[in-house]
Every structure is written in C-alpha cells, then in structure tokens.
Amino acid sequence: xxxxxxxxxxxxxxxxxxxEKADIFRAGANEKGPKCYVLEMxxxxxxxxxxxxxxxxxxxxxxxRYKRMxxxxxxxxxxxxxxxxxxxxxxxxxxxxxGKWTYQxxxxxxxxxxxxxxxxxxxxxxxxxxxxxxxxxQKLFLDFLKKGIxxxxxxxVNWDPVDHTVLANEQVIDGxxxxxxxxxxxxxxxxxxxxxxxxxxxxxxxxxxxxxxxxKVRLMQANWIGRSEGMLIRWALDPKTAPQxxxxxxxxxxxxxxxxxxxxxxxxxxxxxxxxxxxxxxALAAFCEECRRMGTSVADIEAAEKxxxxxxxxxxxxxxxxxxxxxxxxxxVLMDYGTGAIFGCPSGDQRDMDFxxxxxxxxxxxxxxxxxxxxxFKIKNKANVDDGVMINSRFLxxxxxxxxxxxxxxxLETQKLGAKPQGQRKVNFRLRDWGISRQRxxxxxxxxxxxxxCGVVPVSEKDLxxxxxxxxxxxxxxxxxxxHPTWKNCACPKCNKPATRETxxxxxxxxxxxxxxxxxxxxxxxxxxxxxxxxxxPVDQYIGGIEHAILHLLYSRFFARAMCDTGHLAFQxxxxxxxxxxFTQGMVxxxxxxxxxxxxxxxxxxKFEGEGGERKAIEISSGRPxxxxxxxxxxxxxxxxxxxxxxxxxxxxxxxxWFMLSDSPPERDVIWTEAGVAGAGRxxxxxxxxxDEIAEKYPDKLGTKPxxxxxxxxxxxxxxxxxxxxxxxxxxxxxxxxxxxQIHEFANVLQSGLSKSGQGLDWAARExxxxxxxxxxxxxxxxxxxxxxxxGYNTLLANEPWPAPEAALLVDDQVTIAxxxxxxxxDELVISRTAANADVEAAALKLEPVIKALExxxxxxxxxxxxxxxxxxx
RNA sequence: GCGGACGUGGUGGAACGGUAGACACACAGGACUUAAAAUCCUGAGUUCGAAAGAGCGUGAGGGUUCGAGUCCCUCCGUCCGCACCA
Numbered sequence: 001x002x003x004x005x006x007x008x009x010x011x012x013x014x015x016x017x018x019x020e021k022a023d024i025f026r027a028g029a030n031e032k033g034p035k036c037y038v039l040e041m042x043x044x045x046x047x048x049x050x051x052x053x054x055x056x057x058x059x060x061x062x063x064x065r066y067k068r069m070x071x072x073x074x075x076x077x078x079x080x081x082x083x084x085x086x087x088x089x090x091x092x093x094x095x096x097x098x099g100k101w102t103y104q105x106x107x108x109x110x111x112x113x114x115x116x117x118x119x120x121x122x123x124x125x126x127x128x129x130x131x132x133x134x135x136x137x138q139k140l141f142l143d144f145l146k147k148g149i150x151x152x153x154x155x156x157v158n159w160d161p162v163d164h165t166v167l168a169n170e171q172v173i174d175g176x177x178x179x180x181x182x183x184x185x186x187x188x189x190x191x192x193x194x195x196x197x198x199x200x201x202x203x204x205x206x207x208x209x210x211x212x213x214x215x216k217v218r219l220m221q222a223n224w225i226g227r228s229e230g231m232l233i234r235w236a237l238d239p240k241t242a243p244q245x246x247x248x249x250x251x252x253x254x255x256x257x258x259x260x261x262x263x264x265x266x267x268x269x270x271x272x273x274x275x276x277x278x279x280x281x282x283a284l285a286a287f288c289e290e291c292r293r294m295g296t297s298v299a300d301i302e303a304a305e306k307x308x309x310x311x312x313x314x315x316x317x318x319x320x321x322x323x324x325x326x327x328x329x330x331x332x333v334l335m336d337y338g339t340g341a342i343f344g345c346p347s348g349d350q351r352d353m354d355f356x357x358x359x360x361x362x363x364x365x366x367x368x369x370x371x372x373x374x375x376x377f378k379i380k381n382k383a384n385v386d387d388g389v390m391i392n393s394r395f396l397x398x399x400x401x402x403x404x405x406x407x408x409x410x411x412l413e414t415q416k417l418g419a420k421p422q423g424q425r426k427v428n429f430r431l432r433d434w435g436i437s438r439q440r441x442x443x444x445x446x447x448x449x450x451x452x453x454c455g456v457v458p459v460s461e462k463d464l465x466x467x468x469x470x471x472x473x474x475x476x477x478x479x480x481x482x483x484h485p486t487w488k489n490c491a492c493p494k495c496n497k498p499a500t501r502e503t504x505x506x507x508x509x510x511x512x513x514x515x516x517x518x519x520x521x522x523x524x525x526x527x528x529x530x531x532x533x534x535x536x537x538p539v540d541q542y543i544g545g546i547e548h549a550i551l552h553l554l555y556s557r558f559f560a561r562a563m564c565d566t567g568h569l570a571f572q573x574x575x576x577x578x579x580x581x582x583f584t585q586g587m588v589x590x591x592x593x594x595x596x597x598x599x600x601x602x603x604x605x606x607k608f609e610g611e612g613g614e615r616k617a618i619e620i621s622s623g624r625p626x627x628x629x630x631x632x633x634x635x636x637x638x639x640x641x642x643x644x645x646x647x648x649x650x651x652x653x654x655x656x657x658w659f660m661l662s663d664s665p666p667e668r669d670v671i672w673t674e675a676g677v678a679g680a681g682r683x684x685x686x687x688x689x690x691x692d693e694i695a696e697k698y699p700d701k702l703g704t705k706p707x708x709x710x711x712x713x714x715x716x717x718x719x720x721x722x723x724x725x726x727x728x729x730x731x732x733x734x735x736x737x738x739x740x741x742q743i744h745e746f747a748n749v750l751q752s753g754l755s756k757s758g759q760g761l762d763w764a765a766r767e768x769x770x771x772x773x774x775x776x777x778x779x780x781x782x783x784x785x786x787x788x789x790x791x792g793y794n795t796l797l798a799n800e801p802w803p804a805p806e807a808a809l810l811v812d813d814q815v816t817i818a819x820x821x822x823x824x825x826x827d828e829l830v831i832s833r834t835a836a837n838a839d840v841e842a843a844a845l846k847l848e849p850v851i852k853a854l855e856x857x858x859x860x861x862x863x864x865x866x867x868x869x870x871x872x873x874x
Numbered sequence: 875g876c877g878g879a880c881g882u883g884g885u886g887g888a889a890c891g892g893u894a895g896a897c898a899c900a901c902a903g904g905a906c907u908u909a910a911a912a913u914c915c916u917g918a919g920u921u922c923g924a925a926a927g928a929g930c931g932u933g934a935g936g937g938u939u940c941g942a943g944u945c946c947c948u949c950c951g952u953c954c955g956c957a958c959c960a
Contacts, residue, residue: 005912215878215879216878216879216954216955219877219878219955220877220878220954220955220956223876223877223878223955223956224955224956226956226959228959228960230960251960252959252960253960254959254960255960266960306958330958331958332958332960333958333960334958334959334960336959337959337960338959338960341960342960343960344960345960349960350875350958351958351960352960354958428959428960429959430956430959546954546955549955550955550956662886662897662898663886663887663898663899664886664887665887668880668887669953670886673885673886675885675886675899675900676885676886676898676899676900678899679898679899679900680898680899682912682913683898685912685913686913689913737886737887737888737897737898738887738888738896738897740897740898741887741888741896741897741898742896742897743897744896744897744898745896745897748897816893817892817893818892818893819893820892820893820940820941822940822941823892823939823940823941823942824941825893828893860940861940862940863892863940863941865892865941868892868893869892869893869941871892871940871941872940873940873941
C-alpha cells in the first residue's frame, strides 16, 4: 500500500504522548552511561514563545537527543526565569496580579514548548517566582551574609523620580528612565551588595580553563573584570592650603614612570577632599553639583569637555618637596574607580592634555618615542601614550618606560611619607560589587528585618520563606511592598520588639545565577542536594544568547564559587566553573513596525506594497501607512515577533526545528524569513516517501548481511555510513546547518539508489533507510518515530542507539585527486588510495592536459599530497 | 578612543593551507497532467564560445607558499563589546 502524505500535526501529537507515557526523558534513566547535563538558558515567561526560542531550544534538543542515543545519562531540564518587571508593568496596565499573569504565561509557553517535541525532563520544572525556589535563595542570602559575601552599603544609584524606583544602568536611556521618560537622578541609597570583587582575580584566572567557551565571551568577561596593575601614591598637601582634616591625597596610577610630567592632581566631585573644600567655597560647591548632574550616556561623555575647578589646595610632588601642583576637582575623575583621585600628566594622557590646555597647565614631555630625537622632539596637543625612553625625568632619564616604572615604584615603596611608605603597588579592578536591591514587588524578598534597637537583623531560618503578600496594589508607581499596610510589620528576630521588614527585593539576575544547580535536585528541602549536584555539575553543554555574555554568565560563575565557600556546593575535581562548555547562538531578528500613533505593530499586523527601496508598510486594521523600523532581536517590547504556532500547525514542529537548524551557522544572527519553510516541509515529505518506498520494497527487518554487494549497493552503503560518521561529528560540534546538508546529500544518494537494481541492494537500501531515520532522529524526532514504525518496529526510535559506522566503508580503494600545473587545476586522476607517491607522479605527468599546460617546459618539481592533490611545477 | 569578529553566486551558506561555490532556497527549461498542485529530470559564478574548452573570479592592494577564501601586513566596509577606568 502506498501511504498518504505524512500528516505532521496529527502524528506529532501522537508521538509526544508516546514519549510522555513511556517517560523516557526523565533524567537518570540510563544510570550506566556517563552523565551529560545539557542546558539551554531558561526563558522569561513573557507571554508566548517566538522563533528565537525555537532556535535555542531546537539546538539544545538535538544535542540532548544525540547524547541520549550515544548512551549518555542525560539531564535536560526546563524552567522559568519568572520574576521581573514586565509582570509588574502588566499589573499596572491591565490590573492583573503579577503572579497570575506570570503563571498564565508559563502555562501557555509550556504548552508551546511541549508542542515542539523537546526531550525535556518536565518533572524537574522550576519557576523562580515560586516560594519552593526562592525560599532557598533566601537561605543562600543569609549564608552569604554570615560569610561576608552579602553586605549593605550606601551607594549612588539611578533614581527614577516618577516611578519611584532604582534603575539599572541599562534602563537609563539618554539620561531618562526607559519607562517614565523622567530625567534620572543620582541618589545615595543604602543597598545590598554581593562581594563579587573578592572573586575578581579567580574569575579572571579561571577564564583560561574555559577552553570550550567562545573566545569572544572570555575576552568580554576579561575586559569587564578589567584588571590593571598600578600604584597607590600618597601626595602630601601643603598645610597652608588644605583643610585641617586633610594632610594628604592618595591617587591611583598605572604610570608612576610619568611622575615627572605631572602638572596637577584632580579629585572627583564626590571625593571627601572636594566636599570639604566645597564647604568653604560656594562656587566650588556649585561646580561639584554640576558634575553630579552630568549625564552618563555615550553622547554626553563624548560631548563633555574636560572641566575643572581649582580648589586652591597645593600638593607636594613625591620626588621633590619643593615642587607643588594645584589640586583640582575635575568632571572626568570617577569616584568609584581607584581612589577617586589622579595625578595628571598631560604629555602622557589625552584627557590630562585636554585639561592642561584648557587651564594653562605645564605640558612636559617625559617619554621619547622610538626614532625621535630628544632635541627636536616636541609635543603639541596630542599626548603620547606609547612606550619609549624617559626624558626630563631626573633619575629616570634614559630608562625604558618599563624600567622607569620599576625604578619609580621601588623609590615610592621605600620612601616614607609620615610613618608609612609613600607608595604601594596595587592591582585594581574595573569590576564593581553587585548591587542587588530593587525597589520592586515581583522579586525574591530580601530576608532581613530592620529593628530600631538591634539594627539590621537577618530573618531566622525557621521563618523562611519570607513570602510576598498576595494582596499588593499596583495602581501607583513605587514599591508595592513598601506601601503595603501590614506586610512589613514584624517582630525583631533578636529582641522580639516591633520591627519592619526589608522591602527591597533581589535583582532577578540572582534567581538565574544558581537555577542550574537547583535543577540537579529541584525537590530538595535544602537549596542544594550536594550529592546530586556533584554528580551532574558542571553543565556539560550550556546554550544561550550572546547577550548574556557578561552579566548572567559572570554572576553565575561568581555564585557557584560563593556557594562553594558557604558549603552549599562542591564540584568533582578542582574546578569551580558551572558551565564546562558554552555555546552562544545567534539572535533571530526581524524588522520592527510602528503605527502612526507610535505603537509597535506585530509583523502580521502589517502588509506591504512595492519592492526594494519603494517598499511600504500598511497597517492592516486601519489601512494607514506604518513606519518600517530597524531589524532587531525578536522581543516582546518591540513586538517584532513571529510565533511558531502557525508553522507548527501547518507544517509541524519538525519542520520548524529543521528549518531553524538548516539555514545558518548557529552562532550567527539570522533575519527571520518564511521563505524556505515550505522547502523544509517538502524535504519532510521526501524522507517519508523514501522510507515508505523502502518499507514497501523491503518489508523485512534486516537479516544476515550479504557476503558481497554490487557497486550500486556499495554506493548506497558508503553514503549511509559516511553520513552517519559525519553527522555525528557535526552534531557534536553543534554545526547543525552542516549536518543538515550532509543528510540532504545522503538522502539524494539513497533516493537515486532506490531506482536502481543490483546485488545486495535490497539489504543496503533497508540498512540505509534505518540509518537515515536514526540520523534525523535528533532533529526531526516525530518524523523519525513515524518512519521507524513504518519500517515495522514497535519500539521508540528515541531509545535507539546511534550506531558506529563501519570503518571499512569510510575509505575508498580508489581516490580522485586533482592535478595542478603551477597551482592551476588541469585535470584529475583516479588512482589507488595506497598508490606510492612516485606512481601518482608518473600517472600525473602522463596526463594529456598536463603535458599541454607545460608547453614543453621541463618539470622542476612535483608535489604529491597523498589522496589529495598533485602539483606539477614547470 | 580601546578591544574583537566578519566580508564567498540572485539568497542562506560549504570548503584539515590542497579541485572554491557542497547542500539548500529562489529562478529557468522539460516530463507527467485536460489543467493546476504534488513529484521527477535538467540548467545555472562570470566573460568569450554553437560546443569542446579557455580566461577571470572569495571587499581592495601587497606578502609568505609548489599551492591562499583560509596565514601575515596595509587599506575599505559592516557588525559587536567596553568606554572620561587614570
């Protein structure tokens, strides 16, 4: 019987149920095999999944299913990064509780993910907004606190005066709150921090061990951590000029070698010395205020001029007690880097140069670039930051920059100012401690109580979790926890007198910093089941977007270490890295559309007229023109979403998966386009027809292998085993687009083989068909099951192994090698694979086109690369 | 400004320093069909040529090499990250 077209939507449901019934994706099912933890970054439940999710989860699923077939004990879990602002915004806009909104989205998206046929262990599903999860996070917080990893300090934050909340730097756009549009203020607030800086060196050093991470990500993290080697140098202040409480100023520099080029000292507007000086000087106070208001956006910084204000203070040069330089407050000195104070060497730093020219300060060249003459060397308005030989630098003259650094450092270390050395070497990091306080409702409550008498008191562990109140209100801006009538009232855990709860919640990046640990034992009543974690960790393959290259991945690396140091976690071996291998897949992007009223429009809410540069978008509902915006990552906020449901309903999940995997290298961004989906759908039908024909012609399961095969059968067998070999390797390397091409190629050979006849071809075709099904199994799992059943099996293909190819079929006796003359291809040669180089050479020289190309010239040299190429040089 | 990646047909893209353009999409022609869909076959980087074939071709220019899309240098372009970080 010739079967119908493969009805993907109907059959996919069937196979999903079969998998669920057999419960085959439960982790730990194959205890004999080595473990393999495959993880894709868990999604934020924003509403519905889009093609970006499909790409991410299809990739992870191919890898997980392949590893299953290879005999690994696979852990492949899924959960929800479920706290966050969009839920609160939805509450404000639609009067729906953030929890209700979030769980509805989870239900929708879970259903969509299930319809993709992913090999997930749903028994381990977690949602970070559930007390089952966040109570353990509160416990971790308390243990971090005990260990000094969590602490409280006052710090400057971006404050949105309309929404009454702190904003992350990324949420400030051109100096305004991204939601309210209000001018953001800098406010001093007491906040909770994690001491990630304690781990800066380790986080930097261990990047070297992450050989299965993209180089790019490691580099980005290294830059973010930003280690620099320099010195702290204390400059005495001339007591005649300085306020009483200050007799020195400490600066940080990476260039002590340029000290003789110094012409000023500058401090940040928030530096204590600036504040003290400002008290007596209203003009200076006004200048400091101006500095604080300055924007932090890129444009602002580029446009900003180097401005300063002379405090009237004079600092004494470390190497010359008679040399005094002015102390300025300068707008380009940052309080939170180094000591908040610098010395300026205009000839060696462009900012210092700009500053010096503006305020007429001396510019003394101290480094002579290679090839310059000291007598004629002049410096104008461009500072020289490169290495060279020291000049105008007294005892450093003639030394190289590096030697001068050492010499200056040595002197400063031995030289005393007061009782202490004048300078000390100091490694400085750009990385700051992680501020985790957020003035929001929909986050993990920080388990702390504020008591008038006892101060800041941790909640007792027996009182965990500190749960969010259900009955919060979202009708006005600000923190719903703070204005809740009763929630924050409690008894002090220490003295039992009335006290108030901390109303800040944790940054949602905290939630995602340890979920991969929780997945190893999601029901454990301690945060971590150490044994389970030790067995499963590290994650063997982590897959997610490059946009998390720094924050999430750095926080997670920090968290794993902090959890080790608080005794929650231990790794096998001597690593503390949570993700052994990382793959950053590219984004799925799409054009954006905006209506005339300024609302974002979904792609399916617009239609198009014209082509190329003339192409115009029309809003379908109103018939009015819509603006075509830039191509961006699919995101709910810009509404440039394509939902996979339509494709799944029409062509099936396998088609969506196959198409997403087939076209582009997985690490590259792709612009979503429907073109090609139909082609993928046709290929599915083609596979089905091939298998159908095999089932028809060779209905019996594979019996004894024939002793000999004719050439037609051998071609098919070779193609099959080669494809098996290659697709295995390419899937392992996550090069899915190449694997797709290899399967295509094989299917072409098999299909044409079916139209032939020859000795052993029936056996070979049946074998090839079975191998083809296994090969498509990880990518198109439903189709593979259907085909497997069509061949008469009543087992699940998902449980079938990935067989080893027959080595003998991977090599040819005869090879075709190209023949070049002077590097130009002239002919090719079919010869025994094991032919001696001399024989290959002789055969090549006899070829007609070779003789012709030589035009009678003598052969100077012949290069033979066995089994590849011959190059005749003449 | 600093750091990094990338640049190959109409399109997405293949190619351990070894036959550039695999595989696919789109396209064109043909077969089957009353017709369409589906399917199958064929063609196709570009120039010259009826063809056989030859020349030119991986952003531009140079270099290393028997041989360069691949390695090195310079430039152009695109993208990404960081950024008054001392």
